[in-house]
Amino acid sequence: xxxxxxxxxxxxxxxxxxxxxxxxxxxxxxxxxxxxxxxxxxxxxxxxxxxxxxxxxxxxxxxxxxxxxxxxxxxxxxxxxxxxxxxxxxxxxxxxxxxxxxxxxxxxxxxxxxxxxxxxxxxxxxxxxxxxxxxxxxxxxxxxxxxxxxxxxxxxxxxxxxxxxxxxxxxxxxxxxxxxxxxxxxxxxxxxxxxxxxxxxxxxxxxxxxxxxxxxxxxxxxxxxxxxxxxxxxxxxxxxxxxxxxxxxxxxxxxxxxxxxxxxxxxxxxxxxxxxxxxxxxxxxxxxxxxxxxxxxxxxxxxxxxxxxxxxxxxxxxxxxxxxxxxxxxxxxxxxxxxxxxxxxxxxxxxxxxxxxxxxxxxxxxxxxxxxxxxxxxxxxxxxxxxxxxxxxxxxxxxxxxxxxxxxxxxxxxxxxxxxxxxxxxxxxxxxxxxxxxxxxxxxxxxxxxxxxxxxxxxxxxxxxxxxxxxxxxxxxxxxxxxxxxxxxxxxxxxxxxxxxxxxxxxxxxxxxxxxxxxxxxxxxxxxxxxxxxxxxxxxxxxxxxxxxxxxxxxxxxxxxxxxxxxxxxxxxxxxxxxxxxxxxxxxxxxxxxxxxxxxxxxxxxxxxxxxxxxxxxxxxxxx
Amino acid sequence: xxxxxxxxxxxxxxxxxxxxxxxxxxxxxxxxxxxxxxxxxxxxxxxxxxxxxxxxxxxxxxxxxxxxxxxxxxxxxxxxxxxxxxxxxxxxxxxxxxxxxxxxxxxxxxxxxxxxxxxxxxxxxxxxxxxxxxxxxxxxxxxxxxxxxxxxxxxxxxxxxxxxxxxxx
Numbered sequence: 001x002x003x004x005x006x007x008x009x010x011x012x013x014x015x016x017x018x019x020x021x022x023x024x025x026x027x028x029x030x031x032x033x034x035x036x037x038x039x040x041x042x043x044x045x046x047x048x049x050x051x052x053x054x055x056x057x058x059x060x061x062x063x064x065x066x067x068x069x070x071x072x073x074x075x076x077x078x079x080x081x082x083x084x085x086x087x088x089x090x091x092x093x094x095x096x097x098x099x100x101x102x103x104x105x106x107x108x109x110x111x112x113x114x115x116x117x118x119x120x121x122x123x124x125x126x127x128x129x130x131x132x133x134x135x136x137x138x139x140x141x142x143x144x145x146x147x148x149x150x151x152x153x154x155x156x157x158x159x160x161x162x163x164x165x166x167x168x169x170x171x172x173x174x175x176x177x178x179x180x181x182x183x184x185x186x187x188x189x190x191x192x193x194x195x196x197x198x199x200x201x202x203x204x205x206x207x208x209x210x211x212x213x214x215x216x217x218x219x220x221x222x223x224x225x226x227x228x229x230x231x232x233x234x235x236x237x238x239x240x241x242x243x244x245x246x247x248x249x250x251x252x253x254x255x256x257x258x259x260x261x262x263x264x265x266x267x268x269x270x271x272x273x274x275x276x277x278x279x280x281x282x283x284x285x286x287x288x289x290x291x292x293x294x295x296x297x298x299x300x301x302x303x304x305x306x307x308x309x310x311x312x313x314x315x316x317x318x319x320x321x322x323x324x325x326x327x328x329x330x331x332x333x334x335x336x337x338x339x340x341x342x343x344x345x346x347x348x349x350x351x352x353x354x355x356x357x358x359x360x361x362x363x364x365x366x367x368x369x370x371x372x373x374x375x376x377x378x379x380x381x382x383x384x385x386x387x388x389x390x391x392x393x394x395x396x397x398x399x400x401x402x403x404x405x406x407x408x409x410x411x412x413x414x415x416x417x418x419x420x421x422x423x424x425x426x427x428x429x430x431x432x433x434x435x436x437x438x439x440x441x442x443x444x445x446x447x448x449x450x451x452x453x454x455x456x457x458x459x460x461x462x463x464x465x466x467x468x469x470x471x472x473x474x475x476x477x478x479x480x481x482x483x484x485x486x487x488x489x490x491x492x493x494x495x496x497x498x499x500x501x502x503x504x505x506x507x508x509x510x511x512x513x514x515x516x517x518x519x520x521x522x523x524x525x526x527x528x529x530x531x532x533x534x535x536x537x538x539x540x541x542x543x544x545x546x547x548x549x550x551x552x553x554x555x556x557x558x559x560x561x562x563x564x565x566x567x568x569x570x571x572x573x574x575x576x577x578x579x580x581x582x583x584x585x586x587x588x589x590x591x592x593x594x595x596x597x598x599x600x601x602x603x604x605x606x607x608x609x610x611x612x613x614x615x616x617x618x619x620x621x622x623x624x
Numbered sequence: 625x626x627x628x629x630x631x632x633x634x635x636x637x638x639x640x641x642x643x644x645x646x647x648x649x650x651x652x653x654x655x656x657x658x659x660x661x662x663x664x665x666x667x668x669x670x671x672x673x674x675x676x677x678x679x680x681x682x683x684x685x686x687x688x689x690x691x692x693x694x695x696x697x698x699x700x701x702x703x704x705x706x707x708x709x710x711x712x713x714x715x716x717x718x719x720x721x722x723x724x725x726x727x728x729x730x731x732x733x734x735x736x737x738x739x740x741x742x743x744x745x746x747x748x749x750x751x752x753x754x755x756x757x758x759x760x761x762x763x764x765x766x767x768x769x770x771x772x773x774x775x776x777x778x779x780x781x782x783x784x785x786x787x788x789x790x791x792x793x
Contacts, residue, residue, distance in 0.1 A: 038779050041643035041655050058639065061659045062646045062667065065639075576656050 003030060009316070009451035011481055013247040013402035017320040020398050026347060028319050029338065033447040045577030046079040052199040061577055071199055079578035080205035080212075081197040083554070086574075087212045088193035090555030093335055094516050095186045095223025096358075097263055099155055101230045104265050104371045106148035108234065109141045113371035115269055118144060119236040123413075127229055131163055144233070151226055157185035162222045167526055171535040172564060176217065179592065181210055181562070183218035190215060205580050213593065216558025225519035231302070235268050238305035238409040238513065240418070240506075245480040247317065248403030249310035250326045254292040255283050257385045259309075260318055261333035262514065264302035266355050266369045267295070269378035270331065271307050279382050286389045291382060296321060297336050298473060298514030305409045305513050313481075314452075314474035315549075316445040322350050325396035329385035333369075334359045336444070336550060349391040353381055406480035407487065408511035410470070412523045415512075418504055423528050425504075426468075430540060431623055434496035436466040437614035438528075440521050440560070443545030443553050444474050446571050452478040454546030454570045454603045459484055461607035463508040466494035467614065470524065473515040475546070484509045518556055522563055532621075537564030537594035540617040542610035546570035546603055561595045566613045568598045568606045627790050628767060628774055629730055630682060634784035635671075637680040642667045644779030645684075648768050668765040669776050670754045682776065682785060683754045684730075687711045687764040693724035702755075712759045729790045 005018045008030050021028050042048040047059040049069050057069030059078060068074055073081075107113035118124055118140050124147070128135050133146045154162055161182045165173060176182045183189055193215050196202035202211070232238075250256050257274065259267040273279060274291040283291050295303045295311045296318050303309035312321045315336055321327055322341065325348050330341060333356045342363030345352040354364040355377070365384065369377050410418075419425045429435040439462040445451055455478035459469050463484070471479055479485055484492070490501035493508040501508050512520045529536045543565045545553055560567050575581045589596040600606040618624070643655070650658035650665035658665050669684040687710050694704045694711060701717035702724055704710070758764050767787075768774040777785045 038640070038644060040638065040640060040781075041647075042639070044655060045659065060639075061643065061655075062664045064664075064667065065642075572656055576659060579660075 003034065007450060010453045010456060011246070011317075011402075011451060013400035014313070014317055014320055014451060016400045016402075017247060017323050017398070021320070021323050024323075024347075026323055026344065027340075028323075029316060029340070029447050032340070042577075044572070044574055046082045046574035047075050047577035049073060049078045049081070051081065051197060059577060073203065076205040076578040076580040077203050077208075079575050079581045080208040081202075083573070083575055083581065084193050084208050084212045084215075085197050086551045086554040087215050087558050088190045090551035090553065091186075091215050091219035091223060092190050093552050094219050094227065094555065095155065095190070097334070097516060098186075098223040098227035098230070099152075100263065101227050101234070101265060102148055102151045105144060105230045105234055106152065107371045109144035109148055111141070113374060115272075115375040116234055116371070118233060120233050123229065123237055124233045127233065130166075151230065154222060154226065155186045157188070160184070162186065162218060164221045164225045165217065167225075167523060168221060168563070169526055169529045169535050172537075175535075175593065176562070179210065179213075181214040181217065183214050183222055186218045186222045189218040205578065206584065209581065209584060212558050213562040216555050217562050219555045220519060220522055220559030220563065224516040225522070227516040228513070228519045231264055232411070235264055235302075236306050237413050238411040239414050240407055240409045241308040242405060242407050243304055243308040243310050244403045245311045245313075245406050245477060246403045247312055247321060247324060247400050249292075249294055249312055250321065250324055250399045251289075251292040252326070252397075252399060253289040255286075255288045255290070255328045255386050255389045256326055257291060257293050257329045257331060257382060258296055258312060258321055258327055259293060259299045259303060259331050260296040261337055261356075262298040262335040262516070263333045263356075264299065264306070265371070266331075266333055266374070266378065267299045267303050268306075269374045270382060271303055271309060273375065273378040273382045276379060276382070279379065279386055282383065283386045283389065286386055288386065288389045291386065294321075298516070299333060301408075301473065301476060301511075301514040301517075305411070305511070310403075311477055311480065314445055314477035316447065316451045319344055322348060324399050325349075325393065326399050328388045328392070329353055329381065331355060331381055332359070332361070335552070337361065348396060349388060349393060351384055351388050353384065355381070404481055404483050406483075406485035406511070407507055408476070408480070408485060410506075410510040410512050412512070412520045412527070415510065415524060416527070418506055423524075423531050427528060427531055429496075429500045433624065434466065434500050435468050436494075436496070436611070437468075437540030437542070437618065438525075439467045439469045439610055439614075440471070440518075440541065440543040440565065441469055441475050441546065442472045442515065442518055442521075442543070442556065443548035443570075444550050445478075446547045446549040448571050449547045449601065452481065452547075454601070455479065456482040456484070458544055458546045458570075458603035458607050459509055460492060461604055462610065463489075463493040463497060465607070465611055466497040467611070468497060468500070469509040470512050470521050471509055472511070472513050472517050472521070476511045476513075479509045480511065485511050515552060515556065518560070522559075525563070525565070534621070535564055535594070538617060538621060539564075540614040540621070540623070541565060542613045543567040544570070544606055544610060546606060557597065561589060561597060562593050564593060564595045566595045566598070566610070568600050568609050570601050570603065570606060572599055572601070625790065626787055627730055628684060628686075628765070628777065629786045629788055629790075631784050631786065632679055632681045634782045635680050635682055636782055636784070637671060637673070638781065639671050640779040640781060641669050641682045641776035641785055642671055644775040645669045648771065648775035649763075666761055666763050668758065668763055670757070672754065682780075684765045684776070685711060685755045685758055686730075686767065687758070692727040696723045696727050698723065710759045710762070710764065711755055713755045
């Protein structure tokens with residue numbers, strides 16, 4: 001039962017490369033998905049427990065067989081524990097990324113990471129003052145060193161709560177305190193999740209889920225936010241800029257170096273190294289017209305936002321980029337990198353270069369990256385790519401012509417700048433009714449949903465209904481490919497939103513960065529809520545992750561809902577095996593954090609749910 | 625004619641066949657909706673552990689109209705109701721001769737395996753439990769009428785269940 005190519009992706013470029021893959025007998029994620037079907041029901045429902053070696057234990061979802069695990073854990077307990085572990089893993093991924101950014105920042109301040117500089121002094125100073133670090137009479141490096149120390153303490157903090165949470169509207173912080181879910185040290189919350197889910201510790205579904213919310217908050221308002229802030233100081237706070245996206249950005253005559261993964265620490269250096277005269281000369285000698293650095297996934301979002309580096313695609317396009325046959329080097333760091341790339345790059349001339357001390361893959365060239373010789377490593381990597389250019393096999397190369405212009409770089413700071421320095425014009429547009437509300441649409445791709453179908457249709461429906469969309473991650477790339485990240489896309493918006501976009505010269509969909517940058521959305525939401533003197537949950541705003549798949553997305557879901565934003569998921573999380581957990585997540589949470597989840601795979605119906613929610617909130621605020 | 629065949633040496637005990645069977649016999653035909661249905665959908669295949677063999681067997685009875693097991697049972701421990709719609713089993717009459725299993729086409733491979741491994745009765749016992757349970761519940765394997773392939777076969781990740789011409793296996 002083979003799925004037709006046009007059922008796999010809505011994107012023409014992707015369809016063409018999928019066709020090429022089929023002709024060449026190359027396997028992709030979609031083929032492997034078919035071989036997994038039907039997927040295990042116990043896993044899909046979340047009722048399989050492998051937390052101790054008496055198991056695995058499974059609960060019969062139809063009530064005839066086992067209703068308890070060997071230890072006595074019910075479906076509610078097992079589902080809640082599994083869900084908590086997903087949140088812990090997701091929060092760990094974001095926060096470990098943040099830790100590395102802070103460690104680089106610290107080394108830079110100590111003069112041990114010579115290739116890095118402070119690129120945003122203003123952000124350094126404002127962050128230092130937020131963390132209570134006096135800056136009088138100190139050099140920027142000294143301030144940075146002090147800030148780095150304080151930030152590092154946030155991970156292992158033993159007393160008090162995370163500093164970033166002070167950015168939350170007061171009413172929300174009070175609510176968290178009352179619920180006992182104010183996050184403490186970032187690492188502590190993650191460790192506590194693992195402790196609680198060990199056999200025989202926390203066995204009350206509600207109690208377990210509250211820890212999930214706390215851990216999520218420690219990610220969104222802790223780890224992710226620190227990652228964003230520190231990266232902005234080191235690499236510059238993004239400002240709106242134009243670029244191009246989709247597989248067509250691969251060059252026919254230049255050396256193509258793809259940076260894929262999530263951390264900008266290495267990719268920043270690769271962007272610089274690709275401009276090194278020595279390497280450009282070498283490229284010329286090898287018969288190439290230059291060096292073309294391209295992004296995929298969130299590493300791509302980071303370099304797009306800060307340098308206008310083009311993006312070849314989102315999560316499900318990583319294999320397709322290699323299948324074009326035009327990639328000299330696929331350079332990866334961490335997160336969302338398919339291990340299949342190892343075998344796949346072997347079918348072409350592509351060098352698969354892994355750089356993170358944490359992440360290795362089959363069949364890679366290891367070029368481990370350390371801050372002290374960052375630029376040298378980046379140069380070696382680019383050199384490897386350049387030297388590989390003559391190995392390109394012309395008859396195996398197909399680059400689709402599809403590429404799309406886009407505008408990205410809307411950090412919270414950039415949005416406030418575009419609004420003239422305060423959120424007031426946006427608030428006026430919302431209260432006046434021109435903008436009905438704000439939709440935050442984020443998240444991954446998932447083979448269970450036609451590639452980009454969920455993303456693009458949901459976003460189009462929202463802007464048509466005058467909802468201003470803010471986006472990050474793979475959704476942002478999907479929107480870019482669909483042409484939604486251009487000021488001209490306001491033609492697809494409703495009249496009210498169209499007028500606002502035209503007046504401000506902005507697209508109706510604002511690219512706010514990578515997935516750790518959902519923290520930017522939180523900061524923006526807080527700024528608006530504070531200005532209105534309300535809580536985030538009172539705003540006419542809703543979130544969605546139409547094609548989510550990763551554990552990071554579960555953690556994101558936990559902090560977005562904990563922050564008061566109603567969120568619609570497009571793929572079904574593994575919780576339906578417990579009635580109690582399902583109804584808590586999709587309803588009961590409203591009484592706890594004044595927001596909850598909904599699940600709706602159809603993007604148009606999902607948009608309706610968001611619109612309904614936005615209208616309710618408008619009504620409650622007395623807006624029509 | 626095609627029938628469901630069991631290759632016990634391939635069974636990993638994952639119970640995918642059971643949930644797939646229940647879903648195929650639910651109102652909604654969807655896992656996520658079926659778990660909320662009342663009455664809960666019932667499965668027609670059961671994974672039975674055979675401790676003596678250290679294996680698990682997906683066992684299913686079709687309650688055949690001209691059931692060969694009934695015709696060969698020397699003690700009438702296996703018998704058919706008046707409409708010939710259900711096979712039932714009376715453990716008090718059973719003498720564990722295993723004649724029934726030698727004539728059941730879907731169990732033939734299993735029977736051979738058990739012969740080789742020198743274990744008879746435990747497996748028979750489990751087989752009969754399934755028959756009794758299904759008779760009590762008034763349900764039986766219908767080879768998923770209306771589908772090209774029985775759901776359990778489609779769901780089996782290791783192909784321990786196959787749908788094939790009886791004499792091909």
